[in-house]
Amino acid sequence: MTGLASSIERRNGVSLWRQIADRILQAIANGDFAQNAALPPEIVLAERYGVNRHTVRSAIAALVQEGVLKAEQGRGTFVLSRKRLSYPIGARTRFSTGLQGQTSERHIALLSSSTEPASRRIAEALGIAKGAAVIRLETRGEADGHAVSRATTWFDAKRFAGIEAAMAETGSITASLKRFGIIDYLRHSTVLSARHADADDLAALDLQPGAIVLVTIAVNVTLDGEPIQFAESRFPAERVELRLSAGD
Amino acid sequence: MTGLASSIERRNGVSLWRQIADRILQAIANGDFAQNAALPPEIVLAERYGVNRHTVRSAIAALVQEGVLKAEQGRGTFVLSRKRLSYPIGARTRFSTGLQGQTSERHIALLSSSTEPASRRIAEALGIAKGAAVIRLETRGEADGHAVSRATTWFDAKRFAGIEAAMAETGSITASLKRFGIIDYLRHSTVLSARHADADDLAALDLQPGAIVLVTIAVNVTLDGEPIQFAESRFPAERVELRLSAGD
DNA sequence: AGAATTTGTCTATTGATATAGGCAACTATA
DNA sequence: TATAGTTGCCTATATCAATAGACAAATTCT
Incomplete structure (x- = not known):
């Protein structure tokens, strides 16, 4: 093509x-x-x-x-290098299970965490008051030693106090949320765009300047529809494609 | 952000x-x-x-x-320019209805059409024999006079003979398929990537060299799951974002 | 009217990008 | 062992990209 x-x-x-x-x-x-x-x-x-x-x-x-x-x-x-990874996105988007079969090892590394007041955009997405405390996690997804994603994630600090420790320990969002009583969750919405990688993306994803990143902005909710997580993820377009699953 | x-x-x-x-x-x-x-x-x-x-x-x-x-x-x-258009993608992805409320006018212009033998990839997607005749449509999506997408679409030539005429006349895939007895259809799968625009994209989408395009590769099926359409669409990343709808 | 701010234009210099041609070094094969 | 094919390296030249400084032209505010 x-x-x-x-x-x-x-x-x-x-x-x-x-x-x-x-x-x-x-x-x-x-x-x-x-x-x-x-x-x-x-x-x-x-x-x-x-x-x-x-x-x-x-x-x-x-x-x-x-x-x-x-x-x-x-x-x-x-x-030397191989075909793109195909990263599935759907109602049950999960980092680890999504790449099963394509890589032998994958996990999420916690780069840093902080607590900050919620911007209007984040407050709206999480259904909390603007300025309320939120926990912000900077993470990198790795598969077989290669960086495949770079994400910034926000949680309500009141409800998920200490989630950064859980993330550091488990290397998994799903496992961390379990500790807060959330055994299942759904992807509520995803907005997708693309742009040139900025300096942070270049460093975190091991890209050459001029590379393109796919950007997703997503909200995850409990089965009851209560928003729990707001995230912006960047994927290197040269190494990853996103596959939108139909029913799931 | x-x-x-x-x-x-x-x-x-x-x-x-x-x-x-x-x-x-x-x-x-x-x-x-x-x-x-x-x-x-x-x-x-x-x-x-x-x-x-x-x-x-x-x-x-x-x-x-x-x-x-x-x-x-x-x-x-x-x-001068405004915010990006938000183009919804889901099981019921439709060009015209998807942009309702964001633009006052939209239609699909047929740039050219041809009949060619199916490549392996297209044959597999449409469930026909490799080399069987397929109709290829080159189209451009326009909203309020601005180009918002550039697509290449394939149909089984046997089943959809003359669909290029219907497209030229109606400016709508949905309306054209109706003439072949298809009153409803679903988006079965979508694969998403991004790259720099090539010469064809630049001309068709009125972009400057160096621009980025979002690329979707999709298969549409009837309600019975029979594949009817295979399409590769390109969207200018600076003017369009893709919104993945949850349930629908 | 005058000052301050902001875009428009000019000249000059440096380094990166791209073209051109030639030849050396290495590999595979007839 | 030639020979053809391929990457590696050199010099030279022209154009583009970026910096630097100065001043003109238009607008806004005091």
Whole structure:
């Protein structure tokens, strides 16, 4: 559908080598190359994109630096990384169970936590008063040692006092909520957008500048419909796709 | 959450002015500026981002060219464009009804149509034999005269012969399917990703190079679960967000 | 009227980006 | 062992991107 051959734009603020690197990443993520497959030779890529061979080399150098490609003098350039993870989103969105079968290990690392007054937006989502205390967790989702998500989550501080300790200990939202008597919960709403990664995303998700992140803003509720959690999650678009499950 | 103040990265293949333009667009889409509100003065933005005033001017010039901002000598620079459209996605995703209340007019324009053999991916999705004839429609969704989506859609050619004429006439998928006896249908699956817009997206969606598009790949089915439509849609991330409806 | 603020324009300089060509180094294969 | 194919590295040149400073032009406020 969107192969290697799409064209390249000049004078738009994005350098040619970055655009070409993006296309190659995309092709890999689409599954156009098998693992360890050889990329076409530099001279062929240069002709395909209508640029100089050196420009292609800049793109490849960036991806080698990133650990996506490996270049071997005399032999060729080879693909190291694999297809995108497919992250399911639905009424029962859970980090760990969602990636089952695609990765052997996954958990959520707590980067930091703090208590702050609720902004209007968060207060509305959680059904509490504006300015009431909320606990804010900064987390990173990891699967097989790779960062796959970066999230900021808010809980009502009164109801979920100490949840940051539970998160640090269990590495799981679901397990942490159990300690507060919540054995099941549902995804109430999700809003989805995309943007360029900012400095924080770059560091936390181990991305190269210029990368794109998918952003979800979600509210989780109890079975009774009571809001318990408000979260903004960022996913690296080059490594993750979101799959919207139908019924579930 | 992601305000104007996030930092800027150097030497990454994306020019500073483009990064700043992206952040301003994002802030507008987030609703940080009211319609016709004044942007902070160039000198203030320059200090905030840690760049020269001329660099900020390049970013503003790009957005003025794009029609997002209007600069007036001696007065300031003003926001023209409005908040993002929120496009709902769920079991009953429909183009027209989904945007009701947000726009006064919307329709789907048929750009071109063709008949081609089904690729493996499309054949699997539609439950037909690989190589069987399928009708391919290239369409653009428009709301109040602005392009909000660009889609490629496939139908089984045997069952839906002539659907391109129905689309051209009605400007609606739902209305066209009615002519083939389908009075209701459901969204079976949706896969979501994001990437930089390619040349075709740029032209069809009236975007500037470097823009980001949200990509959905979806299968629609009858109430009996029979697949009828396979579609890849692209949405300009700066103008559209996707809202995942809970129950529906 | 005058001062302050803000956008518009000009010149100049530096570093990054992209093109061009040539040749060395390494690998695989005929 | 040649030979073709591929990556690695060098020099050189032109254009774009970013910084710097100065001043003009338009608007707003005192």
